[in-house]
């Protein structure tokens with residue numbers, strides 16, 4: 407089933423194809439800020455397009471951009487990059503982009519949701535491609551300024567010019583992505599794997615696992631501070647070891663007691679039932695049912711999302727974390 411992925415690095419890619427073009431970054435949030443700054447620092451011609459004055463507008467101005475109204479940025483642009491929230495992209499496209507589309511323009515996405523689930527259906531005479539960073543926006547910026555880059559996925563949905571992949575790779579390079587590597591994929595594969603990943607592990611899985619362990623320890627009468635360091639704070643160190651040296655590197659760094667307990671108890675806690683549920687979540691993404699549900703939730707003003715944010719803000723783990731912030735900050739390696 408599996409095939410070897412095509413991976414591009416800096417030496418395979420030139421910025422030339424995108425150098426003279428006017429790039430409009432729509433949105434200045436998590437990814438928008440990182441993209442606008444990295445692309446500008448890579449010598450590309452970037453304007454920021456926003457709906458209205460406000461926090462993003464002020465931030466972009468503070469970073470040395472002259473933000474424009476979305477449609478003004480789009481009218482002048484050769485390349486339009488969608489970095490507003492997934493659920494906002496359809497309306498921004500319909501009202502601020504579609505009316506000003508010209509033959510040969512490029513529509514660029516950081517996640518395939520709107521194209522894959524057909525919320526946006528561009529005309530045939532534009533290029534549609536994706537550069538999807540495999541990391542949060544602030545990290546995309548941080549790695550770039552320190553000479554590195556977050557790996558990216560690249561994909562082409564529509565290749566009117568015949569050069570869409572070259573342009574996707576050029577943007578990937580401007581972002582710093584090809585300093586690590588750009589993996590070729592499809593909109594379908596990126597969209598589905600990204601959603602499955604964030605739900606089952608990166609955001610959903612990790613958060614619930616940490617909360618379950620933390621709350622259990624506290625229920626059993628252990629001090630919240632001790633529980634916090636054990637079940638939340640230390641996870642970063644374990645994950646950093648896996649990130650740097652793989653599972654074997656992590657295992658070599660922990661005690662034999664931890665290895666034995668980990669091998670035996672891990673499989674007991676995360677069991678066949680958990681795998682079955684990961685599969686169930688993945689199938690729900692693949693069938694489009696999750697997308698349908700999320701669009702419906704958004705249509706009702708995202709009450710579940712908002713409640714999740716409020717509950718987490720008030721949670722004991724979050725309050726304990728805030729109480730320990732000073733200690734954690736003091737302990738961080740300097741420089």
Ligand SMILES: NC(=O)C1=CN([C@@H]2O[C@H](COP(=O)(O)OP(=O)(O)OC[C@H]3O[C@@H](n4cnc5c(N)ncnc54)[C@H](O)[C@@H]3O)[C@@H](O)[C@H]2O)C=CC1
Nearest residue numbers: 433434435436437438462489490491492494516517542543
């Ligand atoms: N957050 C991340 O690290 C990652 C995000 N992506 C993708 O990047 C894209 C942007 O996501 P984020 O950076 O998380 O977005 P965000 O939520 O940080 O975007 C906020 C920006 O969009 C503007 N905005 C908010 N609501 C709007 C609306 N209704 N209409 C117009 N503009 C609006 C805000 O003013 C702000 O400038 C999405 O496609 C997302 O899936 C991909 C990889 C990682």
Ligand SMILES: CC(=O)[C@](C)(O)C(=O)O
Nearest residue numbers: 539540541542600604608
């Ligand atoms: C940061 C990232 O890659 C996510 C989790 O997929 C997202 O923010 O959508």
Ligand SMILES: [Mg+2]
Nearest residue numbers: 539540541600
């Ligand atoms: Mg992702």
Ligand SMILES: [Mg+2]
Nearest residue numbers: 517600601604
């Ligand atoms: Mg995502």
